[in-house]
Amino acid sequence: MKRVKLLTGIMLIVLSGMFCSTAPITGRKQVLLVPDSQMLTMSNEQYAEFMKTHRLSSNTRQAEMIRTVGFRLQAAVEKFLAENGRGNITKDYKWEFNLVESDEINAWAMPGGKVVFYTGILPVTKDESGVAVVMGHEIAHVIAQHGNERVSQGLLAQFGGETLSVAVKNKPKETQQLWMSAFGLGAQYGLLLPYSRTHEKEADRIGMIIMALAGYDPSTAVVFWERMSQMNTGAKIPEFLSTHPSDSTRVSLLKEILPEAMKYYRR
DSSP, rough: OHHHHHHHHHHHHHHHSSSEEEOOOTEEEEOEEEEOOHHHHHHHHHHHHHHTTTTSSSOHHHHHHHHHHHHHHHHHHHHHHHHHHHHGGGTTTOEEEOOOOOOSSOOEETTTTEEEEEEEGGGHHOSHHHHHHHHHHHHHHHHHHHHHHHHHHHHHHHHHOOHHHHHHOHHHHHHHHHHHHTGGGGGTTTTOOOOOOHHHHHHHHHHHHHHTTTOOOOOHHHHHHHHHHHTTTTOOOOOHHSOOOOOOHHHHHHHHHHHHHTOOOOO
């Protein structure tokens, strides 16, 4: 057992050196084992499957609001990344912002810029600024490549660091579950892996900055998450809260982030 742990530790150190990257804005070190091309291919395939079995909202006004906010935040963050030498992150992304008919209070994003809102979350977001809070948070997960990190961690834990292509070939069912559990699509199968506290805090920070860059007041994020936190007292926790914990600690952290985010805010 000790030998296994030692070998695992050595492998992690080697992989960290070979596949080390840094998250935009925060500069946090990351280990990304999956090539971007594979992440995008698998993401596009899973997204297409999801869209085949779910109905887009017939509410034109609400659907257009989701797209308007999404493309506004996309333009702002891509401009910022390009100006800071990180434009390569999103160069192959094909962004989509869709509103799906569902009573679930939920929203999620996949690698490559596929973002989905459920109609059930709109009464909580209330307006365009509230949508921008959630949208900024989800876009932050995408540009910080948290999905790649989670898949990479799963490959290390379940397959001993095998490449994704090898894992898919040798253990297709297990790999499919790993992929589904790394993103919001896995929620319907009870497989969803919550983002780590590190990812959530990073998405909060980057998301508020993205909001500000796009001209939305980042202080709205504090108000929104306070509202979401109150929903956590009910008998049934909204899906969005099951993977995006919202409590007094989180709200306090948002208030700490706010002064930094306000530096980017242009009305």
